[in-house]
Amino acid sequence: MSDPGAFTNERETEEQQHAPEPFLGEEEAPPSGKQEKARGLWSDAWYDLRRKPLFWVSITLIVIFMLMALFPSLFTSTDPYAFDLSKRTDGPESGHIFGYDLQGRDVYARSVYGAQVSILVGLVAALGVGLVGGAAGIIAGYYGGWIDAVLSRIGDVFFGLPFVLGAIVLLSTFIDPTKSGDPTKIKVVVILAIVVLSWPQFARVMRSSVIATKQSDYVQAARALGAGHTRIMVRHILPNAISPLIVMTTIALGVFVGVEATLSFLGVGLRPPIISWGIAISDAQTYLDIAPHMLLVPAAFLSAAVLGFVMLGEAVREAIDPKLK
Amino acid sequence: MGRYALRRLLQLIPVLFGTTFLIYWLVWSLPGNAFAGKCGPRLCEQSYIDEMRDRYNLDDPLIVQYFKYMWDMVRFDFGTTYSGEQVSEVLSTALPITMKLALVAVLIEGVIGITAGVLTGLKRGGFLDNMVLVSTLFLISLPVFVVGFLLQYLFGVKWGIIDPSVSEDPSFSELIIPGLVLASGQMAYISRLTRSSIAENNRADYVRTAVAKGLTRGRVVSVHLLRNSLIPIITFLGAEIGTFMGGAIVTEGIFNIQGVGGVVFDAVRGQEAGTVVPIVTVIVLIYLLANLIVDLLYAVLDPRIRYE
Numbered sequence: 001m002s003d004p005g006a007f008t009n010e011r012e013t014e015e016q017q018h019a020p021e022p023f024l025g026e027e028e029a030p031p032s033g034k035q036e037k038a039r040g041l042w043s044d045a046w047y048d049l050r051r052k053p054l055f056w057v058s059i060t061l062i063v064i065f066m067l068m069a070l071f072p073s074l075f076t077s078t079d080p081y082a083f084d085l086s087k088r089t090d091g092p093e094s095g096h097i098f099g100y101d102l103q104g105r106d107v108y109a110r111s112v113y114g115a116q117v118s119i120l121v122g123l124v125a126a127l128g129v130g131l132v133g134g135a136a137g138i139i140a141g142y143y144g145g146w147i148d149a150v151l152s153r154i155g156d157v158f159f160g161l162p163f164v165l166g167a168i169v170l171l172s173t174f175i176d177p178t179k180s181g182d183p184t185k186i187k188v189v190v191i192l193a194i195v196v197l198s199w200p201q202f203a204r205v206m207r208s209s210v211i212a213t214k215q216s217d218y219v220q221a222a223r224a225l226g227a228g229h230t231r232i233m234v235r236h237i238l239p240n241a242i243s244p245l246i247v248m249t250t251i252a253l254g255v256f257v258g259v260e261a262t263l264s265f266l267g268v269g270l271r272p273p274i275i276s277w278g279i280a281i282s283d284a285q286t287y288l289d290i291a292p293h294m295l296l297v298p299a300a301f302l303s304a305a306v307l308g309f310v311m312l313g314e315a316v317r318e319a320i321d322p323k324l325k
Numbered sequence: 326m327g328r329y330a331l332r333r334l335l336q337l338i339p340v341l342f343g344t345t346f347l348i349y350w351l352v353w354s355l356p357g358n359a360f361a362g363k364c365g366p367r368l369c370e371q372s373y374i375d376e377m378r379d380r381y382n383l384d385d386p387l388i389v390q391y392f393k394y395m396w397d398m399v400r401f402d403f404g405t406t407y408s409g410e411q412v413s414e415v416l417s418t419a420l421p422i423t424m425k426l427a428l429v430a431v432l433i434e435g436v437i438g439i440t441a442g443v444l445t446g447l448k449r450g451g452f453l454d455n456m457v458l459v460s461t462l463f464l465i466s467l468p469v470f471v472v473g474f475l476l477q478y479l480f481g482v483k484w485g486i487i488d489p490s491v492s493e494d495p496s497f498s499e500l501i502i503p504g505l506v507l508a509s510g511q512m513a514y515i516s517r518l519t520r521s522s523i524a525e526n527n528r529a530d531y532v533r534t535a536v537a538k539g540l541t542r543g544r545v546v547s548v549h550l551l552r553n554s555l556i557p558i559i560t561f562l563g564a565e566i567g568t569f570m571g572g573a574i575v576t577e578g579i580f581n582i583q584g585v586g587g588v589v590f591d592a593v594r595g596q597e598a599g600t601v602v603p604i605v606t607v608i609v610l611i612y613l614l615a616n617l618i619v620d621l622l623y624a625v626l627d628p629r630i631r632y633e
Binding site: 153154156157158160161162164165168169170172173254255258259261262265266267268281285288289292295296299302303306307310311314 | 341
């Protein structure tokens with residue numbers, strides 16, 4: 001997988017930590033009255049975000065795919081499992097705008113139903129990576145010393161495995177490639193494999209962000225007032241150090257949707273009867289020359305979904321990165 | 326510098342053992358009997374299983390197995406595949422092909438990414454800038470296998486410009502399209518990295534000085550600006566070679582390239598632990614060393630960076 005962390009270098013994380021809390025209340029605001037209200041980092045980011053067309057385009061895409069995942073029957077009334085072998089690989093016709101697949105099933109219906117598992121896997125994997133990577137990063141960055149050294153080396157071990165290769169080995173170990181297996185277990189294993197192989201990148205970003213925040217005066221002040229480690233970490237460092245992690249996690253959500261499809265495509269991830277874009281593309285690959293629609297339709301759905309989440313990440317990044325203003 | 330290099334080398338040792346041990350443990354615990362189905366339709370004879378278990382030291386405790394295996398690796402004894410071929414020979418035919426592909430990909434990625442990055446970084450907010458930003462978003466969003474099939478379909482099937490699958494010992498020209506596919510996603514990162522690096526350095530004092538001295542725009546950009554902005558990009562590209570060595574599995578599969586990725590993939594699917602472990606170990610080694618070299622290179626290229 002590519003390195004989304006390449007965007008967030010340490011310097012910019014340092015800068016955005018200094019966005020001051022809005023301690024100037026309404027009463028204390030300069031008398032001119034017309035001056036803009038002082039905003040915190042997050043309300044400032046939200047203010048920026050609302051004015052970006054990129055944000056609204058991505059939200060529209062995401063809402064569509066979310067609806068598709070939750071209520072597929074809104075988009076199609078065709079049963080994705082219904083098949084008509086006499087129509088296999090047939091092109092579009094009325095009522096079946098994207099034609100039929102290898103077993104004579106409706107390509108559009110299967111693409112709609114495919115959203116569910118991809119978005120589920122992407123969402124849970126991104127949350128998991130954000131939690132694990134964030135926790136490891138904040139602990140390593142805050143305590144430093146041997147705890148940092150041990151956590152960083154453990155991270156390096158997983159970072160040392162090239163992603164696709166590691167995922168293939170991991171998944172083949174925990175899912176028997178010759179059997180179809182329990183769908184829930186397969187989904188869990190795929191999510192875990194993604195989390196295990198990607199958390200180090202997130203931990204690294206969080207760690208450097210925490211190290212930059214640790215030196216701030218307000219952290220020193222909290223410590224001088226006798227706040228415990230947990231309180232300092234959760235109440236003072238976390239809110240000020242988390243923004244690069246949030247950006248990275250949002251972009252990762254999209255990337256993981258693609259990763260799930262890639263693994264299913266390779267035959268090591270999800271497998272039938274689960275309906276997934278990756279599986280559909282994999283099934284269609286050998287028929288590319290006679291029935292390209294079988295491959296292009298799920299590929300278009302997949303790319304649009306990934307695009308939606310990546311754009312959201314982009315918009316959020318631009319909103320909270322002071323360097324771009 | 327010397328101390329930094331030494332420290333990085335020392336740090337590499339636990340990572341190396343950790344990663345290879347992880348792989349060893351995972352692969353040998355692949356589900357199913359490791360030697361099932363290796364003797365045709367019959368069950369394997371007990372003498373064969375005993376011999377194989379003895380050859381791979383499977384009756385020893387895991388940690389002993391691992392160190393015995395590592396000792397073999399150190400002596401360049403990679404063992405044989407289950408069909409009797411030397412693993413080292415399989416590697417010596419597959420590695421150069423993957424390396425070629427990785428080189429082509431990095432070249433394409435570098436040329437297109439840096440060009441786009443420089444053009445947009447110099448003129449932020451312009452039409453070209455926005456166009457490149459949008460197209461990089463699209464490139465990031467398209468999974469590699471989608472790009473692969475799309476280009477294979479267009480160039481190979483529809484227009485017939487290239488052969489949809491490359492030959493057994495591919496030439497550089499045959500690898501251009503597969504290289505482009507491999508590079509497609511990363512190109513976007515390179516162009517963005519270059520863009521922000523150029524935009525940041527464009528405001529630096531030394532650029533103003535160079536302009537004030539009356540140097541031409543081209544010279545300022547190519548000699549003063551690029552030289553200082555490209556350091557992080559070159560290191561990123563270096564690390565990419567390592568990533569591509571292990572990450573070309575999908576691309577190699579689509580274009581039927583007989584590289585390392587395909588060999589590993591087939592071996593994992595065929596549950597040939599004895600083949601998977603040495604090859605993956607070699608790939609991980611290359612990957613880790615590439616990252617190390619890149620880190621050291623960073624220090625050499627940029628004299629402003631002082632370690633220690």
